[in-house]
Amino acid sequence: MRQHISFNLNGRPVSMDVGAHEDAVDVLRRRNLFGARESCGQGLCGCCTIKVDGVPVSGCLTLGLKLDGAEVETVEGLEREGVLDIVQQAFIDAGAFQCGFCTPGFVMMASDLLARVEAPTDEQIKDHLAGNLCRCAAYPEIIAAVRAAAEKRSAHAQV
Amino acid sequence: MLDFELRRPTSLEDALAMLDTDDPSVRPWSGGTALMLMMKSGVFEPSVLVDLTGVEEEHASIRRLEDGGTSIGALATLASLQFDPHLASEAPVLGQALPRLANVRVRNVARVGGCLAHGDPHMDLPPILACLRGLVVARKADGERRIAVEQLFAGYYETVLDPGEIITAVELPTQTGWDSVYRKTTVRTHHDWPTVGVAISLRREAGLIVESRVIVSAATEKLTRLEAVENLLAGQPSNAALFTRAGRTAAELVETIDDAQGSASYKRVLVGVEVRRALSQILEEGSGS
């Protein structure tokens, strides 16, 4: 089955033919978006994290066909007019990555957490990021980055 | 190459009609996380997937029933279970367990019905729903029936559901007077599937245990209710000595299996320890009455 599907991708409408065998990562690759990338292929590492209708999901476990009509956001959509998202900047400041392969997934999950919880505890940070793996093990820096992003955001909010 | 038709019915009736076939390559699809893995690895090659997520919204809702119980639509996501305000007071064990069940992305898409229908013993939700005395509402084209959660499972990845029969809801009776705990033990990493899952509910009156549910999963071929342990607890005052005996009995009776997470004999020990600790935890945390 191939189907012509339409969806919003980082706020812009797109439409394309998608085969039943394609997952969301395959579909996004065809849009030249490589930030969501397949690694474990089992939804366990989080490298393929994207947001569908406002919630993060594993792109490798999402049927391409199911993107039809959806609001799809990828890491590439976080940067607004050349300005990094608060989480992206915090990851740079904290040195929260090494090879960078898992980083988009962590950034997406962290930004989702901060959208839900104003001042997450370390346990909440860990629970939210427990489904993302970093083989370089930048975990201490990642926790520090998320903490710093939350603090920075609440400081902004108070201004 | 993987090829199938994705059908998207807008009503449950239509979905049931589409699924009314003996063809095992026609399957319902909700969160799809487990089926997707089976499809990717070539274990399952569907001809038709019936996407249930477009049916009437009520099948994804969590409602308080008139008798004080709760109806959880089979299409409710695990995330909606985690954040539901009614369940937070009615069955706090769910809110406590869910943040460490699978991961955020899975919880966002996986549905209560799929989680049960998959028949995978290494899941955290089924034992919790079983200890909460949940009833599975199952429907097929020609009718509906109710099955106790602990009776749903026929074996390793097997359920008693008929072809074409799907889970539409889980009904929980009122939890007033009951205290519940779920203990998940992993042995490799924290984010691993449970090696042992122990879910226990107790109803106590005047310091005595009146009724209980003791459920073990993951270490066993299928989710298992340990009625002998429940009988041992019945009518007894809750104290450490009783819990030690309960743990020992659980370890003696449970039939554990060997797998990549450990030997059957090791898991037997874990079951004993975790049953005892779950009971102690209820004693420490539970509201009692």
Added chain:
Amino acid sequence: MSVETMNRNEGKNQPEVGRDVPRLESRRKVTGRADYVHNLSVPGMLHAKVFRSTVPHGRILSIDTSEALDAPGVHYVLTGEDIRAMFPHPYYGPAFHDQPVLALDKVRYVGEPVAVVLAEDPFAAADAVQMIVADYEELEPVYDEVEAVTSPVVVHDVLKPAGTFPDLKHLHGKRDTNVALDYQLRRGDCDAAFSAAAHVFEHEFRSQPVMHVPLEPMVSLAVPDHDRLTIHTASQSPSFVRMEIARLLGWPENRVRVMVPHLGGGFGAKLYIKLEALVACAALIARAPVKLSLTMEEQFYTITKHASTFRIKTGVDADGRITARRCEVYWNGGAYADIGPRVTQKSGFTAPGPYDIENVSIDSYALYTNRPPAGALRGFGIPQLVWAYESQADIIARELGQDPVEFRRRNLLRNGRPQATGTIMESAAIHEVLETVVERLEWAKPFDRGSGPVRRGRAIAIGFKASIAPTTSVAIVTVAADGSASLSISTVDMGQGSDTAMAQIVAETLGIPTEEVTVVHPDTDTTPYDMATLGSRSTFHTGNAVKRAAEDARERLARLAEEAGMPAQDSYAPAEVFRKRYGMQAGTVTGTGSYIPEYRSPDEDGQSPKVTPYWMIGATGVELEVDTETGHVHVTRMVNAVDCGTPLNPKIVEAQISGAAIMQFGFTMSEEMHFDAGQVTNASFADYKIPGIHDIPPLMDEYIVDAVQSGGPFGAKGVGESATFGVSPSIAGAIEDAVGVRLTELPLTPEKVLRAIRAAAGDPLED
């Protein structure tokens, strides 16, 4: 930012070196726009999928590819014979030319590539692979490294040394043995010393096979172009890939171009040849670009870390001084040698540990077995050795009734003393590293070991490593007319931060901000030779070459200034020099530098005045809790200290320390490849569990001791592996401290801990 002055005196303030410069590629990485080979596709590209052996050892009788060839979208199906028809000697390998591009005559492990499908899309290729049928005459396999020494089963009929490395030149072809290399060291008289010793201890320690699992699975793309071939590859060793592919094809090196963009983790998995030979041969046969992307599962069939057995015998005098040590180490190299012989030899140098021992005997064997090949993994054999000698150090101290720290203090090597190879220790802050951990762990204070079901324990361990020599690095620094600089090196930044550190060296030397230095991704058409990015060698080896190249550029700029008639001075603004010299913004200055450290091959007794340009040192201390009812171990605190000389970028170094320690923590606690009849049974993240964010010790501290590495660029040396050394033995030691049981086989799973506790209590668990 404007380009400032150059030629800053090194003795002065050094704001570029030693500064916590964020990684130069940071923005690309957090926006998802970093380029990995993964992202690449080119017109007309075919997708490859590998058909793999299902038997551990067998003769290939037939391979039927006809159905696959007829499948939709399939262009080619190639077997080993198809490769051999075009390339007469299709074997590769850094130590032995033993690995066929696709299996020839025999298969030697489950998962070995036997055929490859080239198709228009990856799904068609995957489908067609299912249609290939191979028939084998099964042969008896051998799996265990100790059995392989004497087993009648021979994995390779003839051993064919490659002769690549000067230090392995002595290897000769052999028949009818699984021993690829036997490394020997003899110092003093062990037998006599054991006879005279007050106490003699003998133990055996084993470590398990594990996999690097970089999150970017291995991927290569070969693009043929008339008489040239370009290979885009996720590789840690582009220079080696070019050389080896050129050799395989019988071409001059300049016709092979190897390009490496960002690497999504390496850890040793992406060294030497992995997929490159296959895509190169396939692309030349198909006359089309060929891309091969492995799945996570397939990585487990490609390269692993050596399982090992270490028999260690130690003699100690009445005062607790180690007088003799005999080491027998068996390395399970799997079916192809990869770099295993070098692991065997290089790690062999330090097998007796960082101790001052008069009488030493070392035998270290690289063995072929019918398992997936084993190669380098973060530590190059050292973590397996430290696991044994530091575990034994605790056992000895306990039996002698000595404090384990005291026992180590008494025996540790000091600078100026000869190590087992006879090389004199220098610039090695061994004592400082140990004392840092001791102090931070507050070792002198009383420690509460708990009561009830949860007991607490603590321990420390220290290890060291000889660096990889003799190896060469070359660097080119180009200064543009506006004074900005670019650095060309073939060192691969796989996440360790080498691009940033090297840019800091250039910036420091030229007196410009690091942010104005560009590092060119490895491209063998333009970036010069570098042996490989491995063994924590880049900071020292490449760093020295980079420093020389930058100094060369600085001197050329000074000459240009002189030609322009500028007055002699300490520092010039490069842009001004160009403008003065050429009358406008024009010109280029190129500086080159190369570096090869001094190295003397060991003699037949393993003795050499110089086996390494520097020593890497790392120690770990842990505090943990053991649940005596379930065997669960919870490491509550971990302290890591290293000697990395003077860090170029302290923040990146700290992340290397914690990252290395956490990786080794996974190898200690949970990671293990399981096999059933040679088949890996847990080749996925569902069942091969690497540490997640909840698993790391809640308290983790990293310390860099004050040190200066002589001969290192700005006093620096490598650090990528140092924090792996002490992790496994310190955890096992702390478990014994807590509950009195000693585990000798990794990983330290809860079940093993509980079984040991129950056995010690006389109430063993049934099997």
